[in-house]
Amino acid sequence: MNILERYIASHVASAIAIVLLIILGLDCLMALIDQLDRLNDHYTFVGALHYVALTAPRRLYEFIPLGGLVGAMIGLGMLASHSELTVMRAAGFSTQRILLAVFKPVLLLAVMGMVIGQFVAPLTERKAQSARAVALSGDGTFFVRGGVWHKEGTEYIHINAVESGDVIHGVTRYQFDDQMQLIRSSHARIGRYAGDVWLLEQVQETRLLGTHTETALLAEERWNSGLTPDLLAVVVLEPEDLSISGLWSYTEYLEAQGIKADTYLLAFWGKLLQPLSIGALVLIGISFIFGPLRSVPIGQRVISGVVLGLVFKFAQDLLGPASTVFGFPPFLAILIPILICGGAGWLMLRRAG
Template identity: 25%
Template sequence: MEKVTMLIINRYILRSFFRLFALALATFVGLYLLIDFFERVDNFIEHGASASLYLAYFLNKMPLIITQVTPLACLMAVFMTLGGMARNGELTAMHAGGFSLAAISAPLLRMGLLFSLILLTANEFVVPDTVKQARHVLATEVKGGPSVTYKRDRIWLRHQKNILNIRAANPDRQTLEGITMLSFDDGFRVRERLDAAGATFAGNLWRCRDVVGRTFDPDSGSLLTEQRFPEKAMALPVTPEDFKVPGSKRNEDLSISELKRLANKLQQEGYNSTRFHVDMHARIASPFACLVMAFLGIPFAIRKGRGVSLASGIALSIGIGATYFIMHAALLAFGYTGTFSPLVAAWGANILFLMVAAWLFLQGDA
């Protein structure tokens, strides 16, 4: 009899949760799309884009948007579900019937875990392709830019009589890794080769480290001179802006498995792979914010639910969610600089908020 009663209660809780979750998700997605629309509408109008391109762009943005706002929607749904039950005295009645807070909360936590696994799968198989397609629509079909095939880990550029090979480029941090530049004579014979482990852009020059310069006899191809420099300023025929081309592979365009392969490959070859490792772990950790938010929403609902109105509940949920995302972004920034390890940077916010939720949960259950 108790199992049947618990099953009925679980169905009642989940029915209320899904109703509120759908409403919160639709609201947040709608707000996100509205803001993005006003940011992009000038580009569409300026280039006379058709309505189908508007639709294609925003439809392809939807998976990314949904993965980003689902944890916040999950937090709000849990908070409002249990808060409403506390306000109506339903939680008191359940406690009087012998059901603990853990038993009442179990179906909500299971939903948080389920949503986390769904988002993790989407981050691997859905989001990277749709992000690339959305960027292609905006950059190529709307703005009329070139369709570029660009490999982040193997970049070849030709400039006058030089051929430049770059192992990896990070335009946001204005750095290059694994540089080789070949200079040719009029007969397309190699006369000079420069190798550098990496470079940072500063003052219109690239400050290269661990530079090896070699000159060759164009006729015989034999080595004439070899010089080594710990650091050297070089005028490479590129700037960081040259790598911000339409269609370029940013880390958000890569799946988790692609990020892992690229990070391991760069590390094995001796290049700086920190950013790729951080992004790989962040792509895995971020979906589990749904579980963390569901857990965190439970004690807040129990403590605040009775005296909180709908508007106050929404504001409190957004405040908690914003605090989480700010902390997560800050930890990732520390991870990119190498201050924290990739694991700590990616999972730190989840662990801290989970600890806070556990402490509040135990306090409320005591």
């Protein structure tokens, strides 16, 4: 990498870093404010700060495409505003070499995003959600907002909180017969995974027996379930917060249960193709710098980048449900906006010369 390439790459990298820090800071501040109305004797302000800090990697991961787009537009746009790009091109530094210099920090950004999305964000997000749920349930009731629903065969399960991979709280189970008539419900205070079975403690059971019901209190109940701690770590999070490998394994599990997994497939392809999304957005952003946004103020570039990123995100969000309705593969809902965005950027760059 020669001096000019390092100069361009450093400008773009620093602009991306500043944009991401600003966006992440604002989002964390808004998240902290949102937590204030949930504070109680057990979920304190320190706990809310801890929750927001643990969710920061997931928030950073979500903003990486937008941060890469806006940062690249600002970094390269500043060079264009001072006519430095014009001087470079006049000196024989081609547009292709400028693109290569810009994409070097963008490639590092994409790799960082994959690492955070696969290894860091799912772990910290799970800890954040579990710690908050347990804190909100500090009075022992465990009837808190949120939790997770899960279906296994003819049984519907709700889990209020997951303290760790093998400890769960507030396990409510509804069991139906083949005619989908409710025949049993139960609520367990806590459950622990013991090798290949869940041991549920302090169980309140209700059986529906035609014209009457029977209730019982059980100190312990063995629950055989395919919901292992590894799968449970996937269930408690939203699809967008899961790792790529976790999404794929849970998709296979749902399909084995005969349950449609389109939501998880959309999240899987979105995460897997995120580097292409970043590249397509940065490419069209660069084409704007060489074209219509060559000499506009920095504020207008920021607004243009944000609008472009939102349009791209909305396109993927709209095509996601459309793939379910019209029956085309979920990966096309993610890939089509990428191809359109990347193709448009490439054509604009060729016209700009």
